[in-house]
Amino acid sequence: DDLKAKSESLASQIRAGEVGIRPFKADCFASLDAPVDGKVAFMFSGQGSQYVGMGSDLAMAFPEARAVWDQAASHKRTGKLRLDKLSFPPTAFDQVDFGAQTPTLTEMQHAQPALAQLGLLSQLGLQADMAAGHSFGEIMALHLAGVMDSDTALTVAAERGALMAKAAGNTKGAMLAVQTDSATIAPVLKKIGQGLVLANDNGPDQVVLSGAQDIVEQARVECETLGLKAR
Secondary structure, three states: OHHHHHHHHHHHHHHOOOOOOOOOOHHHOOOOOOOOOOOOEEEEOOOOOOOOOOOHHHHHHOHHHHHHHHHHHHOOOOHHHOHHHHHOOOOOOOHHHHHHHHHHHOOHHHOOOOHHHHHHHHHOOOOOOEEEEOOOHHHHHHHHOOOOOHHHHHHHHHHHHHHHHHHHOOOOEEEEEEOOOHHHHHHHHHHHOOOOEEEEEEEOOEEEEEEEHHHHHHHHHHHHHOOOOEO
């Protein structure tokens, strides 16, 4: 029903000319056997990109990907977290359990690095000439660059999460991603005042605000009033 509703909505927008359609160009894909000019870069995303079941298809199909989850399960720091059970939890049969699965996975101390994907790419012979990481992703970029091995990367990831959770203490904090630039969000910061900060200026299309939960909720409402998408 959800897919049908969204499909009908999209179709009506196309008929009304509200959504543009660009013709597909098959020549944008090169043959896998063709030589590739230039260099290859890997970009690792930050915290909050995780979702339940992420990488499960690779783990089921490739031993190289599955081995990384086994490593995390037996690791001295991440073993007790059982990242495999957080990422691939048993099927939820009620909305309460289902709703709790993703927030639990995305907690700081439960963020799972992309080691499985890297192991598989290495087996396929795809090597990066350079790497970059946004926020938490810098750990994986450093691992790929040879600064730390996989065991150390898991240790650093777990330690980082534990320290950030400890720093939060009893304060119920929150973050708000807003699709705008720092100049546009400045009036919101000024209006709400002390307690709300510009935590990340990610780029011209996204900033992240941070503060106590009630203050961040005020910011979310204010952003929606201004027509800014906030999550």
